[in-house]
Amino acid sequence: MxxxxxxxxxxxxxxxxxxxxxxxxxxxASWQKQLPEWQIVERDGIMQLERSYRFRNFKQALAxxxxxxxxxxxxxxxxxxxxxxxxxxxxxxxxxxKGLHKNDxxxxxxxxEVAS
Numbered sequence: 001m002x003x004x005x006x007x008x009x010x011x012x013x014x015x016x017x018x019x020x021x022x023x024x025x026x027x028x029a030s031w032q033k034q035l036p037e038w039q040i041v042e043r044d045g046i047m048q049l050e051r052s053y054r055f056r057n058f059k060q061a062l063a064x065x066x067x068x069x070x071x072x073x074x075x076x077x078x079x080x081x082x083x084x085x086x087x088x089x090x091x092x093x094x095x096x097x098k099g100l101h102k103n104d105x106x107x108x109x110x111x112x113e114v115a116s
Contacts, residue, residue: 008034008109011102013075022047022099031105038108040100041091047100048093049108053115058085067114077103079111 008031023031032038038051055061065083068090072078080091090111092104 008106011106013077013103013106020094020097020101022097023101023105027102028100028105031102035105035108035112037112046093046098048091049100049104050089050091051108051111052087052089055086055088058083061086061088064088064115068111071107071110071114075103075107075110077107079107 028040032040035049035051038049041048041050053061053064055064061083065081065088068079068081068088077092077094079093080089082089082091090108092107092111093099094101094104
C-alpha cells in the first residue's frame, strides 16, 4: 500500500508504552522514503530519527523550535531540540521503549510541515 508523502503527518499517534513494538526494518524503510531528509542514527544502542534545519538567523531558528515544541506538547511526545544560530537539530525517538515507533515518523513528518 503506497501512501502519499503528506499522509504520514495526517495519521494519529498511538499511546506508546515501554513494551510497545519497535518499528520493524521494513516499516522504517517505508516511512523513511516519505522523509528523505531524515536520518536514522544510533546513540547508546537506541535508534533515533534526526534532521537538521537551516535558518537565516537565531530568531527564525528559535521560532521554529517553539513551533516544534507546540506539536510535541499536543502529541504528548517530545524530541531533543538543539537550537543554534541559523540551525535547529530535531531528534525524535520513543523514550519509554528506547527506540523508534511509528509515532516518531509521524511527528518527523509534522516537523517538516512546520518547517515549510
